[in-house]
Amino acid sequence: MTITPLRVTGAAGDPLTEAIELTRRLKLPHLRRAMADLIPTAKAQRWDPAEVVQVLLAEEAAGRDQANLRTRRKRAAFPAGKTFGDGTRPHPRSHGRLRTRCAAWNGCNARRTCPSAARRAPASVTSAKPSAKRPSRPA
Template sequence: MSITGLRPVTGTTGDPLAEAIELTKRLKLPHIRRAMADLIPTAKAQRWDPAEVVRVLLAEEAAGRDQANLRTRRKRATFPAGKTFGDWDEAASSIPRPTQDALRTLEWVHRKENLSICGPSGTGKSHFCEALGQAAVEAGMTVAWFTIEDLGVMVRRHRPDDSVTRAMARLIRTDLIIVDDIGLLPVSADAAEGFYRLVDAAYERRALAVSSNLHPSGFDEIMPKTLATATVDRLLHHAHVVVTQGESFRLNQATNGRGVKRLH
């Protein structure tokens, strides 16, 4: 029985560490390569078991890949502000704490259910949605963030070659899709169509989270009634509806002088 790694390698330099580094380049193992320079001398000095050396190197590669994948998922999500639960104040939110905790488990995402958060401006809707999206990314899921007008842009871009359906099919490969800030302005015809197409394509296939100044029952105020009815019917069938209340966090901070740093 022979092991390839124990046979002489053509063009060897006589330096096993240098050859190992070259092999990590060939096999695309960058995280092992970075760890080897420090790890191998330590392992020799402390007389590590060879299996332990292999285990630690593979663990470094796995951890490095996990971090790289996390960065990629976060970049592709196109979150607007980088809000997470690290800067979320559970006590200040009008969302009941048990509801917050239940939603943060992300079980609803796994079950392909929807979330509709509605309420006045400044009551934490976007922050909570983005924090949920960030948590989903950290849990290994893919997330996509849109405004409703982004969906209109997508429809206009794909309408000339009749590829809107294919674009939506690609989009709903994402585990969680978030549509933020519906209801501030009237919705364009393209945006209304894009929102309906998204909700219809994702229905019972993917999880959607929607934040809005309007309760979904009032979407017919900003988009054609027939389209609004069809959209809301699908959106709310498997949805958790959360209503926020209270004064705007932003306005409260502004009136208390906490919206800017003091000038000197």
Template structure:
């Protein structure tokens, strides 16, 4: 539910507002906001209180404005924290995505952008040659999920190998992947370019197994998952793909590399003067 209220940044505070906001009651209120961890209310009080006095707001209106400032401030801070924890590699979003240039059918793009598949704990596999927008599309979906209030984590498959090695020391690998799958959406990027190390293969299997029917995974790969036995042990690949594809949308990209097209068209760099 949206609340239509005047934000302090738009309030017309009376002249001498700073002087008007003082006194024992105000200082006690400031101290209470510290004790109750209400930093956004504390910052807004210097503008809201004199404005409320000057415009003779109902006390309930003043309280509503201050609480709305705290809610908005917390939402912004939480969004910033979720985005930082996702560890996206480039910051690419749908704002710079060219829907028409993608080989993914427009209805499929629209359906995936609703993120309903994440709510249903389904998976997504985006498969195709290098440069056809796989990483951009999956990252943009992750960014949209963060904007929608979800938690997201971004990995390469070798990052998963590093996670296995770090936690093997104290035999906490299973716990590490259980914690990881508390995340709403886990993205694994760029599978298939190189053979996968034994630790990475183990990590990928553990992630898929832990997330199976519990959380959503999005995978981008140069190889179709049916060919993962080319880059990891066949037995492990079979078990991984079986779980990955059971509840998955498989999207195939094709065409020439967007990067190569830009480069050959002279749009890959700013021309030298």
């Protein structure tokens, strides 16, 4: 049993049109975009066919890499406007210090964890349940 290859025919049987139809069928969008500019240039400069194929496949690989990167960034749902490596990022611990200061200044519930607020906290903390006092030990 012999398998004959399926031939996609363009409107006028033009090889470039057939190649474009094949790239649609094989889902090679980046190769298709590059082919429109590259094939006439390759014909005019008499490129080796292997070189043309190598350039087209490299363009498809680069396009897929960029598309994968865009897709991964989109799925990661990073906050808008945030970038990495721009050099303006503060020291990693500064955010925690600012939060601690803010908690101490504003008097929110984080006072218990703020060391500076703990020093200023009152000596006795009232609670709903009365606590039993321990007898003090003689010195």
